[in-house]
Amino acid sequence: MNMTIPPRKEVITDIKNHGGLVAAVLPIHYSRALLRAFSIYPVEVWGPPKVDVSLGGAHLQAYICSIVHNGLSFLKMGGLNIADLILIPHTCDSLQGLTSVLIDLIQPEQVIIPLYLPRGQREEDVAFLVDEFRSLYTRFSDLTGKHPTSKDLLTAIKREEMSDLLLTKLYKNRQQVGLSNIDFYRLVRSREYLPAEHFSTLAEKTLQAATEPRPGIPIILSGILPEPMEVLTMIDKMSGLIVADDLACCGRRLYAPGTSPDPFRRMAERIVYAPPDPTRGNSIEERLKYLTEMAQNSGAQGVIFYEVKFCEPELFDLPSLRAGLKEQGLASIIIEVDINNSLPRQVATRIGAFLEMLDS
Amino acid sequence: MKIAALGIDVGSTTVKMAGVNASGEMIWNHLEQVAPRVEKQVDSFLNKLKEEINSLAGIPLVATGYGRNLVHQAVKNVTEITCHAKGVYHQLGHGGTLVDIGGQDSKVIVIGAQGQVVDFAMNDKCAAGTGRFLENSAARMQVSIDEMGSVALSATEEVTISSTCTVFAESEIISMVAHGVAVEPILMGLHRSLIKRVVAMVRSVGLVPPLLLSGGVVKNPAIRKVIEEETKEQVFLPEHPQLMGAYGAALLALKVKQK
Numbered sequence: 131m132n133m134t135i136p137p138r139k140e141v142i143t144d145i146k147n148h149g150g151l152v153a154a155v156l157p158i159h160y161s162r163a164l165l166r167a168f169s170i171y172p173v174e175v176w177g178p179p180k181v182d183v184s185l186g187g188a189h190l191q192a193y194i195c196s197i198v199h200n201g202l203s204f205l206k207m208g209g210l211n212i213a214d215l216i217l218i219p220h221t222c223d224s225l226q227g228l229t230s231v232l233i234d235l236i237q238p239e240q241v242i243i244p245l246y247l248p249r250g251q252r253e254e255d256v257a258f259l260v261d262e263f264r265s266l267y268t269r270f271s272d273l274t275g276k277h278p279t280s281k282d283l284l285t286a287i288k289r290e291e292m293s294d295l296l297l298t299k300l301y302k303n304r305q306q307v308g309l310s311n312i313d314f315y316r317l318v319r320s321r322e323y324l325p326a327e328h329f330s331t332l333a334e335k336t337l338q339a340a341t342e343p344r345p346g347i348p349i350i351l352s353g354i355l356p357e358p359m360e361v362l363t364m365i366d367k368m369s370g371l372i373v374a375d376d377l378a379c380c381g382r383r384l385y386a387p388g389t390s391p392d393p394f395r396r397m398a399e400r401i402v403y404a405p406p407d408p409t410r411g412n413s414i415e416e417r418l419k420y421l422t423e424m425a426q427n428s429g430a431q432g433v434i435f436y437e438v439k440f441c442e443p444e445l446f447d448l449p450s451l452r453a454g455l456k457e458q459g460l461a462s463i464i465i466e467v468d469i470n471n472s473l474p475r476q477v478a479t480r481i482g483a484f485l486e487m488l489d490s
Numbered sequence: 491m492k493i494a495a496l497g498i499d500v501g502s503t504t505v506k507m508a509g510v511n512a513s514g515e516m517i518w519n520h521l522e523q524v525a526p527r528v529e530k531q532v533d534s535f536l537n538k539l540k541e542e543i544n545s546l547a548g549i550p551l552v553a554t555g556y557g558r559n560l561v562h563q564a565v566k567n568v569t570e571i572t573c574h575a576k577g578v579y580h581q582l583g584h585g586g587t588l589v590d591i592g593g594q595d596s597k598v599i600v601i602g603a604q605g606q607v608v609d610f611a612m613n614d615k616c617a618a619g620t621g622r623f624l625e626n627s628a629a630r631m632q633v634s635i636d637e638m639g640s641v642a643l644s645a646t647e648e649v650t651i652s653s654t655c656t657v658f659a660e661s662e663i664i665s666m667v668a669h670g671v672a673v674e675p676i677l678m679g680l681h682r683s684l685i686k687r688v689v690a691m692v693r694s695v696g697l698v699p700p701l702l703l704s705g706g707v708v709k710n711p712a713i714r715k716v717i718e719e720e721t722k723e724q725v726f727l728p729e730h731p732q733l734m735g736a737y738g739a740a741l742l743a744l745k746v747k748q749k
């Protein structure tokens with residue numbers, strides 16, 4: 131199917147031309163609705179891949195992941211100059227460290243706003259995030275001079291919920307929409323910078339196309355993000371079919387619609403009760419249950435843990451997760467990558483061998 | 491000689507080819523050092539074979555190994571993991587845990603009762619735990635690669651090489667030689683260092699006996715002895731340990747033909 135996704139640059143220029151503000155947002159969880167209620171448009175920064183990392187390297191230890199290395203390098207080379215503010219969720223120690231480096235040492239022109247995230251799914255975690263969102267509201271008000279009402283906030287929330295519902299629908303129908311692995315993730319990842327209403331239009335159009343399910347060896351992709359994206363073309367070529375994912379930038383952000391009439395609580399609940407994620411403190415048992423059910427529902431025969439090198443939250447869980455999956459009869463493999471490098475041929479051999487193993 | 495199918499394994503140090511008859515027995519093989527222009531080398535391989543058997547028409551070829559994508563004559567490319575498992579299982583007649591130590595990588599493959607790959611691990615990121623580790627160290631001590639196993643086994647004592655990294659091991663060796671340590675105990679220590687690395691990989695997938703070996707490096711008797719000592723398992727070798735990838739590829743080519 132033919133699909134035109136507007137490029138990131140074009141979208142940002144359009145936002146700016148219409149008087150909107152741009153927030154560069156680092157991984158993983160935050161509330162898009164809260165930003166949009168202030169006419170601030172989130173554009174996410176997952177790296178980006180393949181930049182000159184020597185600029186950021188001067189401030190970071192060698193064992194910090196390439197998402198953070200690249201993010202800082204990109205900022206130092208002027209890649210984030212277009213942004214009016216930089217929002218950094220405290221996803222992990224590395225991003226927390228980056229916030230300190232930016233605030234204390236680099237002091238870029240844009241205002242740096244940290245977002246503290248709770249590590250649990252208890253009532254006090256929701257309450258904590260509600261407070262966080264309230265203080266972000268104050269900071270955004272100070273920045274923009276705007277004071278959106280509860281009604282405004284709820285409108286923004288519902289727009290995002292609609293977009294996320296369509297995203298979830300895309301996931302449910304992914305085999306029927308006639309997209310290859312790479313095209314599916316190009317579309318899904320456009321949510322990282324497209325305003326919700328634009329993404330919804332694209333998603334609706336895609337969902338109208340109904341084709342026969344594509345054949346292939348069914349697998350789950352887990353990890354932070356599918357970068358370099360060549361990996362998806364590689365999986366396509368090797369007859370692998372990603373039938374579900376547990377990726378931080380994609381499937382772990384299939385936020386369910388909220389129910390609370392209080393906008394702050396509704397935004398908080400959506401994140402706290404999102405699919406399990408080690409960076410939000412979900413236990414290995416919860417992740418195992420989630421992955422096993424995902425495999426059962428999607429028919430996946432194995433899991434590729436496609437990990438960013440040095441990503442502590444991800445890598446810590448893997449030995450126990452893999453052992454648990456093995457007990458359930460689910461094969462898995464770990465591939466570690468630096469998003470800055472092109473894919474080494476060894477990755478092709480490992481993924482190829484894994485798919486051959488599942489197919490035999 | 492009636493070759494029914496061919497397999498080629500384009501490795502990092504050697505190119506291997508095997509031909510099987512309709513029953514899957516290896517009836518022809520050839521091995522050469524890998525040339526910089528693999529495509530040309532494969533062409534000349536096939537031309538030589540054509541001269542021997544008159545025609546290659548109707549004989550499918552499956553390619554494996556790191557240069558498998560360069561073999562444009564292949565009907566299919568299959569990874570070396572699947573091919574090694576296939577070859578070894580067919581030759582030994584049973585599954586187990588296969589350790590393949592190649593020139594530039596090493597792999598551990600758990601082969602199930604029906605010859606299927608159950609799990610695998612690969613060391614493909616650095617030279618530690620591969621043939622290159624021994625090759626570099628042998629060169630440093632001016633011992634030929636073919637002799638290093640027997641020289642190591644003649645040692646009456648053994649020194650510990652603490653570095654598994656090829657570069658650091660080399661400096662360690664230089665320092666030992668400078669301190670007058672004899673070549674034999676150093677070589678024995680080197681073998682143990684390599685095998686410890688390989689055994690760690692075996693443990694990561696879980697050893698399912700029997701322990702099977704393949705790859706050019708296992709022709710070295712010290713490798714076999716040390717791996718038995720470290721795992722407390724008897725090792726089994728196919729007749730042509732270095733050709734198992736090519737043989738497995740040929741068996742898969744035969745399957746293609748029979749389809």
Ligand code: SF4
Nearest residue numbers: 195197222224438441
């Ligand atoms: S890849 Fe891992 S370590 Fe790096 S920013 Fe993301 S969560 Fe943190």
